[in-house]
Amino acid sequence: MAKYIGKRLVTGILSLFVLATVTFFLTRVIPGSPFQGANVSESVLQMMEEEYGLHQPAGVQYVTYMKHLLRGNLGYSYQNPSESVANIxxxxxxxxxxxxxxxxxLAMIVGIGIGVWQTFSRHKLLRGGLFTGTLLIGGVPNFVAALLLMLVFGVWLKWLPVSGLDSWKNYILPVCALALYPACSLARLTGTLLAQEKQRDYVLLARTKGLKKRQILFTHILPHIWIPVLNYLGPASAFLLTGSFVVESIFTIPGLGRQFVSSIANRDYTLILGLTIFMGAVVILIxxxxxxLSACIDPRVRRSYVDEE
Known part of the structure; x- marks a missing residue:
């Protein structure tokens, strides 16, 4: 297992290197300059670019940046030179x-709950309604969901604030907007997995022994579906933990997503690179x-990792 972890970490570092390289040269292809928006003359603009080394060839800039990166220095924001990227x-x-x-x-509680309800409900109409509802609602983009939630609960009903993070109420709308899609996906995934597991021989045997439905569900069925659920939650969690660019911008949340959108708009190369590398590292670690965690839950997964060594 230790060799497997080491191999994954080395692969992750190489992936970050490739990500940093591609992102670096993509930023240099973007037309314009980080200082182009400032009301300065062409000579002053040229002097500022020389001060930050932007007048040098892209290859020279890349080598310089990588040297700093290997020392753990992500540089300073071009738009706010007094603050380092690490501090941001x-x-x-x-x-x-x-x-x-x-x-x-929220997505786990709602999604798995709906999946269980959908599978074990005796009402065929309710099962079909839940499946169709999760399919339709899950197809709504999170930025559309964010705007609708803001319009209904913030503007019309005036129940919740729509911007900032001044109190716990400010978290409700963005959290709901972000949780909507993964909750619907989890509901469909859980429902499908549970429907398959219900027909297994071990479930039929448990029923013949007179075990209650709740006991069969929690003791026998749910442990068998955790691996597929975890495999879905990995990428979904990485997306949510690195920030939704549009949702954070809509609710004016000072998170990574909003910083990333701002850095692209301002052509803040060092901030774009720093945020990209950090978010890439979060995705790899998650x-x-x-x-x-899958290996800890399922011995078969653990044995497959050992066999890879």
């Missing part, structure tokens, strides 16, 4: 992480954690 990430990441974790928990 340190300030923005907790906001995004809290909203992401809450959205994941996927590794999900794989290890």
């Amino acid at each position: 990430i340190q300030r923005s990441w907790p906001v995004t992480a809290v909203i992401g974790v809450l959205a994941i928990l 996927q590794l954690a999900v794989d290890l």
Whole structure:
């Protein structure tokens, strides 16, 4: 297992290197300059670019950036030279992480709950309605869901605030907007898996022994569906924990997503690179954690990892 973890970490580092390289050269292809929006003359603009080394060939800039990156230096924001990229990430990441974790928990509770209800309900019409509802609602993009939630609960009913993070109420709308799609996907996935497991021989045997439905569900069926559920939650969690660019911008949340959108709009190369590398690292670590958790739950997965060594 240790060799497997080491192999995954090395692969992750190489992936981050490729990601950083591709992102670096993509930023250099973007037309314009980080300082182009400033009301300065052409000579002053040229002087500012020389100060930050932007007048040098892209290859020279790349080598310089990689040297700093290997020393753990992500550089400073072009738009806010007094603040380092690391400080911006340190300030923005907790906001995004809290909203992401809450959205994941809400999606799990609602999604798995609907999946169980849909599978074990005796009413055929209700089962069909739940499946169709999750299919239709899950197809709504999160930015559309965010705008609708804001319009209904913030503007019309005036029940909840629509911007900022001044109180716990400010978290409700963005968390719901982010949790909507994964909750619907989890509901359909859970429903499908449970419907398959219900027909297994071990479930029929448990029924003949006179076990209650709740006991069969929690003791026998649910443990068999956790691996597929975890495999879905890995990428979904990575997406939520790195921030939804549009949702954070709609609700003016000072998280990673909004910082990323702002950095692209301002051509803030160092901030774009720093945020991309950080979010890539989060995705890689979350996927590794999900794989290890799957190995802890299912011995078959653990044996497959050992065989890879």
